[in-house]
Amino acid sequence: MTGVSARDAEFTDYVSGKAWWLRKVAYLLCGDWHHADDLVQTTITRLYVHWPRVRAAENMDGYVRTVLVNVYLAERRSPWGRRMPLFDGGEETPGAEDDLDSVLDLRTALAALPPRQRATLVLRYYCDLTVQETARTLGCSQGNVKSQTARGIGHLRRLLHGYADSFSEEGQP
Amino acid sequence: MTTNENGLGAELRELARSPAPPMRVDIARAREVGRRRLWRRRIGGLLSALVVSGTLAVGWTVVSGGPERVTVATVSEGTDPLVAYASFGWLPDTVAGVSYVVGAHGDQVMAGGPGMRLILSMYAPDDEPPVESGHTALSAQPVNGRRAYWITADPADPVNGGDAYLRWQVPDGRWAELHAYDMPEADPRPTMLRIAADVTVGTRPVPLPLHISSVPADFEITEVHFWRPAMQGDGAWELMIFYAADGGRVTLVVSPEGSRTVSPRGSCMAEAGLELCVTVEGKMPESLAAIGGPEALLRRATLLGMDEREWTTRVIG
Known part of the structure; x- marks a missing residue:
């Protein structure tokens, strides 16, 4: 051909x-x-x-x-x-309710991250790229990838604990 | 939810497996659009070479330099933070509203409907129409008696494959541009010419749905986004006014009450069917803290309701 x-x-x-x-x-x-x-x-x-x-x-x-x-x-x-x-929370997503809450929490939390931080986490932890490969993909230094990763993880933790807290409060009598 | 580094990978994989609608990716369309782009590049390069060599001249073709855009709308430190220098008049029924995005990230006046976009721009005064390198200006029907051109990468296609540009001269010698894409009509030219004929060029403060008696003196306005319809939620519109002060960013968001699908952040008030939220990102400006924080701004604000005839161009002061 x-x-x-x-x-x-x-x-x-x-x-x-x-x-x-x-x-x-x-x-x-x-x-x-x-x-x-x-x-x-x-x-x-x-x-x-x-x-x-x-x-x-x-x-x-x-x-x-x-x-x-x-x-x-x-x-x-x-x-x-x-x-x-x-993600604006308005999309209907059918599925098993057991797993859905945690999945939606993560989706909401990811949406709150700045775009490069989000991309860094997706490349590192979903695509399983090394720091070096991630840096090459994003066109930045390895140090930048490390700092974005640390900030992104920290940001996610704060957000997800925030959601957990708000759910706990809603559950109070 | 773990969010430890080992768990995050598993959670992302789980998220990527969440139920999804049928995929809309169209490989045939990617090939077709890609082929068209390749073809335009080749033709553009060929035409440029022919014009440079003097072999071919089609309309007005520029082979170097770029047209000089001038502001179509801007942020203002005056009583109205949003000022337009060109405004749409008649628009098709399919248009849901006119949006303004002005400030640090560029200035745009846009109208949109389902999928379609109409974007209004202005260029510096010149005897000839502004034309980018590799593009051609094909004569169009005059707009209000003045010269007009279709700007296209393909001299055989005035509407440039559906990504159409109409430029026409306005009375002060500047050039206005109407950029339209994803129009419902097979041939959008008659609609574009009608829209262009009703565009008004001139300074016009845009009426907004709130009044604030004053903001701290060091508040510097950086951006105004007035989206119609709202970009989030199902509201008819959403207004965002961004200020910078003392290393922090203060944002005012006004929208019809209950129209936002994202829970409002910051300090909020509701009045006359509208909602105003004030958020502070970064450092709280000392001048804002001194007057009582975001709540003080809310107390200084009056929301003017859904009836646009009641809106004001005296927004601040």
């Missing part, structure tokens, strides 16, 4: 296999499935435009993950993005 058709076929194969993974990472970044789909759509469109560079990358998945994170961070920097709601 050559030319445009080869590009299309390779692109389609790769993206078809990775779309669900990208969607989950995007969801953890933005906190909303519909918005996550938009982020993935923008990401894969950029991948298509730069496909020769993508397929030449030593670590294709890493390259693609970097594009997704950049799309997310760029959007959060834009005037529209800064005002675009992340």
Whole structure:
């Protein structure tokens, strides 16, 4: 296969296999499935435009993950993005109630983190990247990743304990 | 909830497994849009090269430098913190409202409906229309008798693949721009021309739904966001006024009462069907603490209700 058709076929194969993974990472970044789909759509469109560079990358998945994170961070920097709601608590999410509260707590707490802190935690703890890999993905120093991680974890703890406290208070007679 | 470093990974994986709606990602559309972008780049580069070499001249094509934008709306230290220099007039019924975002992160006047956006901008006075490198100005029907152009990366497509730009000269020699995308019409040009014809260019304080007798003297206004409809919740609008003072940030948020889906933060009051919340981020400014904190600002505020005819351009003072 050559030319445009080869590009299309390779692109389609790769993206078809990775779309669900990208969607989950995007969801953890933005906190909303519909918005996550938009982020993935923008990401894969950029991948298509730069496909020769993508397929030449030593670590294709890493390259693609970097594009997704950049799309997310760029959007959060834009005037529209800064005002675009992340999780606003209004989305209906069906599921088992036992697990749902803790999942929703974490989603709400993540939404309160600054975008780079949130991206750092998702890359370190969901994508299992090392500090060095995270720094490369975010285009920052390893020291910056370490400090963002520490702050992010601290921030999450405070937020989640806050929710726990407020739930306890609501439960008082 | 653990939030220890080992537990967080497991919790994130659990969150990523939470129930999700069907995926809307469209690989075919990504290919199509990507192909169009590649094609435009190639054509743009080719046209630039031809114009530079003198082989081709299509309308007004600029190959270097960028058009000079001028402010379309701004924050003001006067009695009205939001001043527009150009305003929409007639808009299609599908538009839910006109939003202003002004201040430190750029100035925008936007109108929007389901998916669609209309963005109004202004450019410095010039004899010729502002045109970016690699783009072409195609003659459009005059707007109020003045020259108008469709700015496009594709000389064969005036509406630029649905990401359409109309620029027209206004009486003082400046150029106004209407940028429209995701319009419902297959050909948005007639609607865009009608909108452009009713745009008013001139300084206009934007009426706002509150009055505050005074704010501390060191309060420096940094941004105003007036979203219609509200970006969060189901309200018809949401107004945010951002001040910086003494190393802290003070934000005033006004919205129809009960319209916000996120619990309001800070100190709040409700009046005339509206809600005002004042939040302080970072250091509490000494000048604010001296007058009694955020609650003192609330006591100085009057909310003017949902009837926009009652809103005021004398917001502060």
